[in-house]
Amino acid sequence: GQQVMQIPQYQHVQEGEDFTTYCNSSTTLSNIQWYKQRPGGHPVFLIQLVKSGEVKKQKRLTFQFGEAKKNSSLHITATQTTDVGTYFCAERMEYGNKLVFGAGTILRVKS
């Protein structure tokens, strides 16, 4: 079945440093969604990308969808301690609307 690979598995950064997580697929993705899960919390929707080459920004977060729609990235500029958590990418399947999640990237921020 369709799989979305996500790297890195884990990243520990100093506060103020940048952070990037990547999702890759061997097949064309119809769309990509990003979620954030705080420790002990539940996933919270961040963004959905659907167009080839799309770039969206939310304050310090920049989301990109590759030209071939086979990869996506989430970049955080100047991380803060409030950014800690696990970031998941997910493809929303056109049939049934279900989500197929990547493995997630755990972000820890040292202050």
Added chain:
Amino acid sequence: SAVISQKPSRDICQRGTSLTIQCQVDSQVTMMFWYRQQPGQSLTLIATANQGSEATYESGFVIDKFPISRPNLTFSTLTVSNMSPEDSSIYLCSSGRIYNEQFFGPGTRLTVL
């Protein structure tokens, strides 16, 4: 957005017993889903809860083990049957409108002894 509540928030159960988890959404939604998240892992879809018909299960999940009900557009239950320690996990329900984002409940943390 939708606000989703789940009950119970956590439970500790003995092997061989069953637990029913409830999910309530504050508005009528088309889609409701049940996910499992094992410790330190990603989310895996168990099934789509269909209103008025049987749930649609993903590969590796069966109705006898995870019976699901959805009597109306705002409520669903997931039962974890004949539990074993391998069923220890967080169970999350979600809802959303087609083509859009999903909103997740706070999860039910299940420990099976």
